[in-house]
Amino acid sequence: MKLFKKILLVAAAAIILLLGYFVLKRGYTFFMKRAYPLHYTQIVAKEAAANQLDPALVYSVMKAESNFDPNAQSHAGAIGLMQMTPDTFEWVQTKLKSDTKYSNIDLYTPEVNIRYGCKLLSLLFERYSEKATALSAYNAGIGTVNNWLKNPDISKDGAVLEYIPYEETRNYVDAVLKNYVNYRKLYQFNNKGEMIDD
Structure with a gap:
């Protein structure tokens, strides 16, 4: 018993x-x-798929850049969900063939901001083989990162940054990569960028 x-x-x-x-x-x-929420899911799915991006990465950038606030504006003048500066927006518009010419105010519109933010990410990932390098360019600019890659004290091979000289950019890249790990753990997406229900 x-x-x-x-x-x-x-x-x-x-x-x-x-x-x-x-x-x-x-x-x-x-x-x-x-x-680590999902906002603007239909737009993110469409633009991530169109630009061959992992939606988890797009959400990770948005969380780090604006915490999903479409009205966010940085001290450097970056605007909207994916925090694009007007100069960068102008440049990306030349790369994304469109019949519509947008003004800076359109960066507050989620559809426009995410479309052009995803296109910028796609261009950077085409240019740089390393995720941290591409994200550094998203934050600090292509010219700055290209200069870092030419400096043998910063990059031994011209592709990988041994360290990121700007503290703000270093913190930004760390935040996006941490977000990315969490988004990948929490959600699964299909090849159309849509979330797969678990």
């Missing part, structure tokens, strides 16, 4: 532990999805 009671207690403890694990896991996932 004592052995039976012990077996029952062990079984009950195991069930309680198992239930606790699932409750904690579900709570953790709920909390993390609140911290």
Whole structure:
């Protein structure tokens, strides 16, 4: 009888532990999805697919740049969800053939900002083989990063940055890459950039 009671207690403890694990896991996932949300999903899916980008990366950049605030504006004059400067916006418009000519005010429109932000990311990933280098160029500019890559103290091979000289850019790249790890853990996307329900 004592052995039976012990077996029952062990079984009950195991069930309680198992239930606790699932409750904690579900709570953790709920909390993390609140911290790393998906906004503008239809636009992100469309533009990520059109530019052959991982949607998780697009969300990671938006979270780091504006925390999904379409009205965000930086001290450097970058605007909107993906924080594009008017000069960069002008340049990307020459790369993305469109019948519509947009003005700076259009950067506050999520569809426009995400479309051109994704195009910029795509251009940078075509130019730079390393994710951290491309993200550095998104933050500090192509000219700055090209100069870093020419400096043997910063880049031994002209492709990989041994370190990022600007603290702001270093922190930005770290934030985007951390976001990216979390978005990849939390969500799965199909080849159309749409989220796969789990």
